[in-house]
Amino acid sequence: SAVISQKPSRDICQRGTSLTIQCQVDSQVTMMFWYRQQPGQSLTLIATANQGSEATYESGFVIDKFPISRPNLTFSTLTVSNMSPEDSSIYLCSVTRGGEQFFGPGTRLTVL
Amino acid sequence: GDSVTQMEGPVTLSEEAFLTINCTYTATGYPSLFWYVQYPGEGLQLLLKATKADDKGSNKGFEATYRKETTSFHLEKGSVQVSDSAVYFCALSDLITASKLTFGTGTRLQVTL
Numbered sequence: 001s002a003v004i005s006q007k008p009s010r011d012i013c014q015r016g017t018s019l020t021i022q023c024q025v026d027s028q029v030t031m032m033f034w035y036r037q038q039p040g041q042s043l044t045l046i047a048t049a050n051q052g053s054e055a056t057y058e059s060g061f062v063i064d065k066f067p068i069s070r071p072n073l074t075f076s077t078l079t080v081s082n083m084s085p086e087d088s089s090i091y092l093c094s095v096t097r098g099g100e101q102f103f104g105p106g107t108r109l110t111v112l
Numbered sequence: 113g114d115s116v117t118q119m120e121g122p123v124t125l126s127e128e129a130f131l132t133i134n135c136t137y138t139a140t141g142y143p144s145l146f147w148y149v150q151y152p153g154e155g156l157q158l159l160l161k162a163t164k165a166d167d168k169g170s171n172k173g174f175e176a177t178y179r180k181e182t183t184s185f186h187l188e189k190g191s192v193q194v195s196d197s198a199v200y201f202c203a204l205s206d207l208i209t210a211s212k213l214t215f216g217t218g219t220r221l222q223v224t225l
Binding site for chain 2: 033041042043044045048092094100101102103104105106
């Protein structure tokens with residue numbers, strides 16, 4: 001299995017500000033993934049983060065809005081920039097190990 | 113592109129009732145299929161999976177069979193418990209992008225005494 005922690009667990013932010021979410025894994029992994037779960041909806045992949053290279057973004061998501069860092073094989077950050085109420089969601093990171101994908105507990109973001 | 117369609121919820125059942133949550137998918141090639149569960153206040157957990165046609169995934173009394181001919185992966189349980197109340201997500205990952213998961217919209221199950 002994989003133990004994943006995220007910080008913060010929740011936050012309430014003002015429109016126009018930015019929030020950086022941290023994801024820590026208990027051991028090294030090649031790829032880390034960031035998902036968004038909007039209220040009452042399913043999970044949508046934002047981007048895939050590989051160590052040592054730029055993140056790969058899915059259609060509809062751009063680096064300027066969701067910059068990602070991956071400084072080492074156990075850690076990644078996702079920044080939600082210039083936030084608007086539409087960014088209110090749960091943000092989850094995940095990793096793959098042994099053919100299974102494990103998810104962090106999520107960061108619940110509310111933008112006022 | 114790939115997509116997953118699940119039956120809409122919420123589904124409300126009495127304890128010991130039979131559960132079916134329908135899931136169908138569209139994908140190129142032969143994806144792996146998953147059911148994830150999200151209990152209240154908790155993170156997403158893998159419930160079961162199947163990696164090829166006719167495989168049956170099972171866990172905690174839940175089962176799902178990979179049906180290539182009907183592109184389906186319906187979740188079933190013979191006798192639900194109150195503790196099964198959660199949101200259930202069907203998902204697939206294709207062979208090309210390996211770990212990238214495409215999720216259905218989720219089905220909320222409420223089991224009452």
